[in-house]
Amino acid sequence: MNWLGLLLGLATLFIIGLGFVWVIRGERYFGYLWWPYAMGFGILLIVSSLFINNDWASALVGVTGASLVWGSTELKEQAVRAELGWYPFNGGKLAPPFAGIIKKWRAPHL
Amino acid sequence: MELNSLGLVAALAAFLSIWWGHVAVRKIEAVSVKLWQPMVVVFVLGTVFTGIALRTESRHLSAAFGIAGMVFFWDTFELYRQEKRAKRGHAPANPNNPRHSKILKHYPDATTLDWLDRNPRGKQYSVEELAKIKATEK
Numbered sequence: 648m649n650w651l652g653l654l655l656g657l658a659t660l661f662i663i664g665l666g667f668v669w670v671i672r673g674e675r676y677f678g679y680l681w682w683p684y685a686m687g688f689g690i691l692l693i694v695s696s697l698f699i700n701n702d703w704a705s706a707l708v709g710v711t712g713a714s715l716v717w718g719s720t721e722l723k724e725q726a727v728r729a730e731l732g733w734y735p736f737n738g739g740k741l742a743p744p745f746a747g748i749i750k751k752w753r754a755p756h757l
Numbered sequence: 758m759e760l761n762s763l764g765l766v767a768a769l770a771a772f773l774s775i776w777w778g779h780v781a782v783r784k785i786e787a788v789s790v791k792l793w794q795p796m797v798v799v800f801v802l803g804t805v806f807t808g809i810a811l812r813t814e815s816r817h818l819s820a821a822f823g824i825a826g827m828v829f830f831w832d833t834f835e836l837y838r839q840e841k842r843a844k845r846g847h848a849p850a851n852p853n854n855p856r857h858s859k860i861l862k863h864y865p866d867a868t869t870l871d872w873l874d875r876n877p878r879g880k881q882y883s884v885e886e887l888a889k890i891k892a893t894e895k
Contacts, residue, residue, distance in 0.1 A: 648811050648812075649810065649811055649812065649813055649814065649816075649819045650811070651810075651816055651819045651820060651823065652807075652810030652811070652813075652818075652819030652820050652821070652822050652823020652824065652826070653807055653810055653811060653819075653823045653826075653827075654823070655767060655819075655820050655823050655824055656807070656810070656823035656824045656825075656826055656827030656828075657827060659767075659771050659824045659827055659828070660827050660828075660831060662771075663771075663775065663828075663831070679877055693764065693765060693768045696761070696763075696764025696765060696767075696768065697760045697761060697762065697764060697765060698758075698760065698761070699761055699764060700759075700761055702761070702763050702816060705761045705763045705764035705767075706763050706764050706766075706767040706820055707764075707767075708764050709763070709764030709765055709766070709767040709768035709771075710764075710767050710768060710771045710824070712764075712768050713767075713768035713769070713771040713772040713775075714771065714775075716772060717771075717772055717775050717776070723876070723877060724873050726877035727872075727873050727875055727876070727877050728873070729881075730877060730878065730879075730880065730881050730882055731872055731873075731882055731887070732881065732882065732887070733847065736881045738880070738881075757776050757779065757780070
């Protein structure tokens with residue numbers, strides 16, 4: 648029996664669960680315009696997983712990176728949910744660096 | 758320097774299965790007349806994928822099938838959650854699906870409107886604005 652995949656799958660569910668939390672909280676306090684930073688950090692984690700020899704560490708860092716990239720594409724829709732009143736709305740968000748430029752880009756949504 | 762591709766494989770398996778699962782759950786829930794049918798199929802897929810993950814000798818295949826398998830189990834539950842979203846109006850109901858037309862009839866918040874099909878505007882919608890949007894429902 649090879650338990651690696653099953654245990655990794657369970658760990659992935661846990662990491663996705665954390666994703667729900669940071670997308671909701673992150674959008675509330677910081678705003679969806681942080682999406683390129685979340686995406687960039689996720690890609691950085693996936694690339695750095697290539698340089699980790701330990702299988703468990705490499706896989707968990709890779710999955711965490713994937714979850715950050717996924718979450719970055721969910722931030723925009725979460726912002727709409729808060730504006731519609733489905734989640735608490737916070738008017739005083741902390742804008743990211745280069746917010747003006749990021750606003751001109753189309754936020755990805757899959 | 759030797760690169761370890763296990764993290765990349767795990768990342769791809771996680772990202773692609775979350776993405777496709779996310780899209781498929783919405784589509785399948787909207788068109789399925791009997792929701793238990795796709796739920797059984799997705800659960801069986803999860804079981805098969807998990808079985809492959811347990812049996813294979815390859816670390817890479819075990820990781821990919823193990824992750825995708827667990828995401829299938831999660832998607833089984835998401836199909837049920839998606840129906841609840843349709844009842845609350847958080848996901849558009851499909852009037853051509855008899856199960857959804859029943860939802861439209863019995864749940865006052867259910868709607869064919871896709872509330873999320875808009876860009877963030879930076880401020881909350883007032884009750885009047887929400888009513889105005891709701892009135893655009895066909």
